[in-house]
Amino acid sequence: MRSTRMTPEPLLALRGLSVTLGRGAGETRALEDVSLTLAAAARLGLVGESGAGKSQLALAIAGLGGPAARVSGSIRFEGAELVGAPEPRLRRVRGARIGMVFQDPGSALAPHLTIGTQLAEVLVAHGRARGAAARAAALAMLERVRVPDPAARLGQYPHELSGGLRQRVLIAMALIAGPSLLVADEPTTALDATVEAGILELFREAGSAGTALLLVSHDLAVVAGVCEEIAVLYAGRLVERGPVRAVLATPRHPYTAGLAAARLALDTPLEAPLVAIPGQPPGRGARPAGCAYAARCPRSLPRCAHEVPPLEAAGARAVACFAPLGAGERP
């Protein structure tokens, strides 16, 4: 089965990734044994409810989990191991090879520095350019992310920009050093839908230009609009992954199916029943021995209560469930 000689190493490969938060009695697992790969220039969306571990995964890849987050397993990026790598090397990777965009564009920009200075600073910090050349690259980048009147924006401060423009500036900062991977955590959640559509288009464009994308979102539609592949996290574990159209059309994990069914759309028939998923995900400190979804799952079997279903691949798709849905089957 393994054909490492034939296929080049993926851009990003997570293997058995776990993230533990807290210590002693307060120790909890944010992520449990997550394995997935991302090819160069591919776009993967990571979805799940609050507390599923989506942001912890993004932070772990960026090496930004902080001292409280203990990472085990492996994160290979561009052929090198990131887990346990010395901080100076991680700093070189961050920003230069992995660009990052987070939800709140307000707090991610320094309030006392102009937009132009902050953009140029990324290039200076990574020894890519300085002075007038860095300034020119900053201007070109603002044009690329379609910030209106970019020359004037260079001299402005973050508070002078709307939320949507600040998010465009952050994307410009994340892309200016030409990273091979962009990690975006809920990048449009704080924005109006009219603004969101334009931001999502930038992510699609970055992918076309060769930058891979890991997009974390609670919104299936955001992922459907941007990504080729989707990965579904539940209570810290990966429960399903595959091509986004296929997974949304015929979800195999009952949780994925529940998420898709709970979502209201503008074309949902008004008389269609509103189907919430009963209950709530177990807290990080109260994960059951078996499948964490079993207590909410309409298809759970006795073994689900004490055995964790492994993520099993079939073709392009993978699911971690003892009673997966067949094609077209409803939970």
Add this chain to the structure above:
Amino acid sequence: MTALLEAERLAVDYPTSHGRLRALEEVSLALAPGETVGVIGESGSGKTTLGRALAGLVRPRAGEVRFRGRPLASLDRAGRRALRRAVALVFQDPAGSFDPRRTIGESVAEPLTVHEPGLGAAARAARVLEWLARVGLEPAHAAARPRELSGGQCQRAALARAMIAGPELVICDEAVSALDVSVQAGIVALIAELARERGVGFLFISHQLAVVRRLASRVLVLYHGRVLELAPREALFGAPRHPYTRLLLDSAPSLDGPAASARLAPPDASSPFARAPGCPFAARCPHVEARCRERVPPLERIGTGHEVACLRQAELEPR
């Protein structure tokens, strides 16, 4: 029938360090008893201010709000008390809307202590339990603190608190926006049931169009504090007339792929402190003409209950 609440040519300003922020201009809306009206628009459109003004929480610069035909400004103490009982509020932040030191039961009971002071402790406790059960919570939740509840449970408790003293209107300001979709559907279903079985009206303010469509029989579209369109649900979602309404609908995220609106209209780059004359949407409108920038288009009635403020609405392709 007399409207329960009625705003007439309402204008609200907020004084700020940058000058007067015009939050609402010329907004008129009548809410019939028991009807659910949705309010949509981008952030900064004045949605929240409209809800607060209707509840009597902000004083208008011009125009007025009437409660059962009486201007709010003229209400005496008893009238204001009746208004507070008739109009309840539910906000976005589930946990933040509860006093963290009080139990859920104490918070849910609070409207009763205000509006039914004669009620004995046992009767009050019974009403609390009845309402907790009605919104899908357990009796044990009465003794819990807000931090012990999930976001969805807090929002259920907030609905119990809003409903317990028998309001006629509940103003929900982004009440389900912060919830996970798996939980949101349950709260939307609960609101629909409460509206139906108790005959209570809702003013449902939300940026989530699909949720508004599900709950509201009429929808108001606000932009820069002005009403651009007001229509029955079928007309607003099926045959929207204002280019801004169309932009909002085209921007709604869909599982079918990227929203069509990505390049339809530039983002709003105007300042709320210096509004240009003319149509508030002119700077972003793909159909703008010179005359649109000269005066504010009046709201025109174009069908039953359907009003739109666009000089070019008759020329635009129907859809």
